[in-house]
Amino acid sequence: MKKRYYIVMLRILAPVLAIVLSALISSAVILAIGKSPLQVFYTIFKFSLSRLDSIAIILYNATPLIFSGLAVSIGFRMGLFNIGVEGQYLIGAFFAALAGFAIKGLPVFVHLPLVILCGALGGMLWSFIPIYLKVKRGVHEVISTIMLNYISYSLIHYLIADVFLDRSQKLVEGLGGILTRTPKLPPSALMPKLHVFLGLFGIQLPRHVYLNWFFPLGLLMAYLIYYLLMHTPFGFEIRSVGQNPEAARTAGIKPERVYMAGFLLSGAVAGLVGLSDLLSYFGYMDLDFPRNYGFDGIAVALIGQNNPLGIVLSAILFGFLKRGAEGIQTQLNVPMDTIVILQAVMIMSIVVITKVMNDYIKRLERKESVICSSQNSSLPA
Amino acid sequence: MFLAELLASSLRMAVPILLTALGAVFTERAGVVNIGLEGMMIAGSFMGALGSYYYGPYFGLLLAMIAGLFMALIHAVNTVTFRVDQIVSGVAINILAYGGCRFLSLAIFKMATTSPRVSGLPKIDIPGLNIGFLKPLVSGVSPVIILALLLVPVSSFIINRTVFGLRLRSVGENPLAADTLGIDVFKMKYAGVLISGALAGLSGAYLALEHTGMYVEGMTQGKGFIALAAMIFGNWEPVGALWASLLFGFSEALSFRVVEGGAIPYQFIKMIPYVLTLAVLTGVVKKSTAPAADGVPYERGLK
Structure with a gap:
């Protein structure tokens, strides 16, 4: 019993160690360009945590990462690697935008859920291609999702710039042209901010903060996925296929069916990644729509150990780092890409540390079983 | 003339x-899947431009290969050790x-996404074949192209005919058996x-120095992943990889010429290499055979 606590402690310790190790390695990078790592980390903390609105911005930054971390983790739980979250959320965001600007005159409580649903549907459709190719044709999902990411970039570009370009815009002063973007979404399709709700508790947020209801929705989604994985038959199937597909097959579970349903679920969650930005910040989709949330989600899922609560925490950590990165670039002139390096090193250190720890735990268990069996064999004598 | 131009362009893209x-x-063949080749190409393209900017193209190529090696070393430590x-x-x-x-580019060139223009290697005219039809194929050829073509039979020879190649293959097929025979699997x-990292670095440097004349962020455009598909299409053989690469190069060269026509929106033209990759994998994957222990980490003392 005592050892189980010990193992749980090691599991929690692993991400902490990984974060410390990556901070050390990033320090070397910062030193290499002649800046002081201490000053950089101090600025990150001071810039991010000194004001209330800054904390709200961190949570806003974390919102898409919660969804993308969850989407990636559903794949990981089945033993599949969904690198395609990147493309899936772009397509999802476009579907949502389309449902937003194409339909008019609906009340908000019908329109907004419809828009969100369309986002999930878009992500799901884009995830269908790789999982179909995997189940039916044996194409590895990693390469196919990467190819589909590139295809989605071009497709979105075409849809925004050619098909659904908003030609009714006024000319931009000095630019002499119009912005390459879709028509604006009507207010009935937009997600309200959390300001009014937080105001009830006496928390006043300034207008330049875009924290919205997608954040609590992300928390809810994390709980739902936790419940699905841990307390439903389908969640059990997902986990058993992830542990050992052949053993699962022997037990009467069809891995192909689980792959298909689980990957579509992952795609549907991925379809929601971009909606916080689309429905509260932009209100339209343009060529500068944020990229890379899908790749960030891989780091978030790994640091969160594919555990929904862990994913929420690591998404907030990355939201915090993103906020701090703006601080070090504007105040210290250190490139904000330091954070990207930090992220890559974090992925590597978390997998290495987890691996070493698991080997250590395995050795502990083996040693114990050896002792037990030697005791057993000595019993009859 | 058009055909020779197209072929020359295909070769350059391939x-x-x-x-x-x-x-x-x-x-x-050694049993390690390396999806980081794209990143190693990116590192190669940047370091190649950096090296060439300060000390000329030869140093650039060297630095690019070292950068690729360094990234590959990280991958090897992670996955093998x-x-x-x-x-x-x-x-x-x-x-x-x-x-x-991005970080280094901002720190050194003060621009996150591009480098200044850098010089490439002197171009070579292949003598003797410089007649009419073949002219675009043999004049002004980058030495790296010739090197790459020479590397195909060389790699094939190393992998299939040398002791080193035999050991490499045995490690990828059955590491336990190789270990029992005293081959150092690790x-x-x-x-x-490491070889893959050096070659990917060289490939990145080719893009920066020989093809574009500068480093641009995202210039690899997923070529590292497409190369993986080319390898699968080529059935894990150097000569097969050559034909597959030429196919991908041809599709890209062709797409440039279709753009000039203007009949199809250029965003769809840009998709061609990726759609082709998907199509090739869909059609071919069940017929090709990967090394038996490909992607499986080898652990000593496992029961």
């Missing part, structure tokens, strides 16, 4: 895919290369991964 695909053959998931490590390598190059896997 070379970066070919170099990386040859590297991929080495690493996968620590036996972590090879795909996860590769993805981290790609993110590291993307962030690292050393062979390191060798495979």
Whole structure:
């Protein structure tokens, strides 16, 4: 019993160690360009945590990462690697935008859920291609999702710039042209901010903060996925296929069916990644729509150990780092890409540390079983 | 004349895919999947431009290969020594290369996404064949193209006809048996991964120095992944990788010429290499055979 606590402690310790190790390695990078790592980390903390609105911005930054971390983790739980979250959320965001600007005159409580649903549907459709190719044709999902990411970039570009370009815009002063973007979404399709709700508790947020209801929705989604994985038959199937597909097959579970349903679920969650930005910040989709949330989600899922609560925490950590990165670039002139390096090193250190720890735990268990069996064999004598 | 131009252009587009695909053959034959090749190409393109900017193109090529080797070393330590998931490590390598190059570019060139113009290697005219029809194919050829083409039979010879190649293949097929025979499994896997890193670095440098004349962020455009597909299409053989790379190069060269026509929106033209990759994998994947222990980490003393 005592050892189980010990193992749980090691599991929690692993991400902490990984974060410390990556901070050390990033320090070397910062030193290499002649800046002081201490000053950089101090600025990150001071810039991010000194004001209330800054904390709200961190949570806003974390919102898409919660969804993308969850989407990636559903794949990981089945033993599949969904690198395609990147493309899936772009397509999802476009579907949502389309449902937003194409339909008019609906009340908000019908329109907004419809828009969100369309986002999930878009992500799901884009995830269908790789999982179909995997189940039916044996194409590895990693390469196919990467190819589909590139295809989605071009497709979105075409849809925004050619098909659904908003030609009714006024000319931009000095630019002499119009912005390459879709028509604006009507207010009935937009997600309200959390300001009014937080105001009830006496928390006043300034207008330049875009924290919205997608954040609590992300928390809810994390709980739902936790419940699905841990307390439903389908969640059990997902986990058993992830542990050992052949053993699962022997037990009467069809891995192909689980792959298909689980990957579509992952795609549907991925379809929601971009909606916080689309429905509260932009209100339209343009060529500068944020990229890379899908790749960030891989780091978030790994640091969160594919555990929904862990994913929420690591998404907030990355939201915090993103906020701090703006601080070090504007105040210290250190490139904000330091954070990207930090992220890559974090992925590597978390997998290495987890691996070493698991080997250590395995050795502990083996040693114990050896002792037990030697005791057993000595019993009859 | 048009046909010769098209072929010459196909060859130029195929070379970066070919170099990386040859590297991929080495690493996968040793049983290590290297999805970080894209990142190693990115590192190669940036470091190649950096080296050429300060000390000329030869130094640039060298620096690019060293950068590729360095990234490959990280991948090898992760996957061979620590036996972590090879795909996860590769993805981290790609993110590291993307962030690292932006970081260095901003710190050195004061621009995150491009370098100043840099010089490439002197171009070569192949003598004797310089007659009418063949002219675009043999005049003004980059030495790296010739090197890449020479590397195809060389790699094929190394993998299929030398002791080193035999050991490399045995490690990828059955590491336990190889270990029993006294082959240093870990050393062979390191060798495979490092060769792939050096070749991917060279391929990145080709893009920056020979093809574009500068480093531009995102200039690899997924060629590292396409190279993996080319290797699978080529059935894990250097000569097969050559034909597959030429096919991908041809599709890209053709797409430039279709753009000039203007009949199809250029965003769809840009998709062609990726759609082709998907199509090729869909059609071919069940017929080709990967090394038996490809992607499986080797652990000593496992029951």
